Amino acid sequence: MNPxxxxxxxxxxAGPVLEQVxxxxxxxxxxxxxxxxxxxxxxxxxxxxxxxxxxxxxLHAGRNGFNHGxxxxxxxxxxxxxxxxxxxxxxxPASQSWLSALIEPLIGDETxxxxxxxxxxxxxASSVTTYYLSKWAAAGDEPRVAGPLTREEFEGMSPxxxxxTCAFDNxxxxxxxxxxxAHPFRRTAIAEDLEWARDVLLAGYRLVYAPAAVVRHSHxxxxxxxxxxxxxxxxxxxxxxxxxxxxxxGSLVRSVAATVPANARIAARDRRGRARAVxxxxxxxxxxxxxxxxxxxxxxxxxxxxxxxGV
Numbered sequence: 001m002n003p004x005x006x007x008x009x010x011x012x013x014a015g016p017v018l019e020q021v022x023x024x025x026x027x028x029x030x031x032x033x034x035x036x037x038x039x040x041x042x043x044x045x046x047x048x049x050x051x052x053x054x055x056x057x058x059l060h061a062g063r064n065g066f067n068h069g070x071x072x073x074x075x076x077x078x079x080x081x082x083x084x085x086x087x088x089x090x091x092x093p094a095s096q097s098w099l100s101a102l103i104e105p106l107i108g109d110e111t112x113x114x115x116x117x118x119x120x121x122x123x124x125a126s127s128v129t130t131y132y133l134s135k136w137a138a139a140g141d142e143p144r145v146a147g148p149l150t151r152e153e154f155e156g157m158s159p160x161x162x163x164x165t166c167a168f169d170n171x172x173x174x175x176x177x178x179x180x181x182a183h184p185f186r187r188t189a190i191a192e193d194l195e196w197a198r199d200v201l202l203a204g205y206r207l208v209y210a211p212a213a214v215v216r217h218s219h220x221x222x223x224x225x226x227x228x229x230x231x232x233x234x235x236x237x238x239x240x241x242x243x244x245x246x247x248x249x250g251s252l253v254r255s256v257a258a259t260v261p262a263n264a265r266i267a268a269r270d271r272r273g274r275a276r277a278v279x280x281x282x283x284x285x286x287x288x289x290x291x292x293x294x295x296x297x298x299x300x301x302x303x304x305x306x307x308x309x310g311v
């Protein structure tokens with residue numbers, strides 16, 4: 001088979017890493033008919049020109065129009081083939097076999113709605129960033145298959161089991177376009193991928209984690225950004241799965257007391273800028289548990305407890 005694959009990339013001032021992403025896409029050895037479809041939110045740094053040089057089709061979302069679900073839906077409505085790879089603008093495929101490994105689980109098995117790739121740290125990632133990435137479901141080296149699920153099975157799971165079963169990540173994923181047409185992404189500020197995973201599993205599909213497909217992707221975000229992002233994610237985890245990882249003030253205090261020194265020890269492994277890394281690790285040890293607590297509590301109480309912008 002030589003399936004047509006559309007690689008969909010939301011972009012906004014992607015910077016020089018976009019050239020690496022597009023070069024890696026062009027080097028793929030998979031025998032596919034591959035098109036690149038970008039949806040841009042008002043880049044002014046040369047990203048649009050970079051995409052044009054690489055033959056990408058560029059759609060325009062408008063700077064104030066980005067939404068994790070709606071923007072991807074808008075781009076996917078232009079896809080011509082059976083499969084669409086969803087990629088973020090700074091996730092660099094790590095090998096020439098990345099695409100074939102990602103789409104392989106969907107070829108010949110229409111019960112598979114999607115697959116998602118393994119994420120490795122970007123070059124120069126800090127010890128703390130590397131540690132947290134290693135704990136995510138898209139970091140292990142063992143393939144997994146989830147689903148299908150009945151509603152009764154889902155309701156019978158613990159919140160942690162629901163989250164683990166519905167793990168999916170649009171940092172780098174491949175979806176069956178027919179499954180997306182039946183179950184488009186919901187309009188949401190974050191975690192559109194987890195909600196879609198839950199929906200397609202309950203609709204009778206399966207999902208595959210494909211660790212042989214690897215992208216290099218990680219961020220050194222500010223403390224404020226990590227607090228806001230964690231808050232939004234844990235709002236969604238409470239709403240989608242009933243999951244509260246830090247449900248009480250007491251568990252928040254215990255978590256901060258344990259995480260601050262643990263993060264500081266991990267950050268001390270950095271050889272360059274060690275003092276700054278330790279301070280950042282300690283600050284994350286407060287911000288991330290606090291975001292988890294406030295996000296889940298916000299969802300339970302139906303009111304905002306933290307102002308978020310630019311996440």
